[in-house]
């Protein structure tokens with residue numbers, strides 16, 4: 001009987017410890033729900049969320065970590081126009097390539113801002129990726145050369161989506177204008193929580 005009581009006491013201690021760990025701010029989890037670091041994603045009083053990409057993958061990368069897909073995450077950090085390693089570049093300079101970006105919060109999308117730091121604008125397609133990466137196209141255009149300003153921000157207004165998204169895919173078609181790499185420094189997803 002005493003052993004049973006001790007076992008129960010130890011079990012209770014473990015349970016309390018698990019609860020404390022689960023609720024600590026550094027754990028990233030609260031009983032299965034992800035804690036969002038509120039300082040990372042500013043939410044305006046209107047409920048609008050503006051966020052820079054938290055993760056990125058590309059069909060090809062010129063190098064890694066320089067010019068890798070990950071260089072398109074976070075806020076813009078390529079202050080001048082040119083061939084800088086702080087932006088994503090594909091392996092080839094005259095190819096069609098894709099860049100997929102993920103965001104901390106899922107939102108009803110109202111806009112996308114693509115900051116291009118070299119040879120804009122060769123973005124030919126932008127899609128929201130839903131469940132099982134099912135795409136919804138929000139931009140489809142022929143590449144068009146933009147000399148100024150550079151860095152250039154391609155702002156794509158989106159009619160507020162019914163469902164929430166936290167993933168987008170950008171296609172660059174560098175085979176048409178003959179400009180060379182179209183480098184992407186950062187991509188902002190704008191949307192509403194509700």
Ligand SMILES: [Ca+2]
Nearest residue numbers: 071077086185
């Ligand atoms: Ca960057």
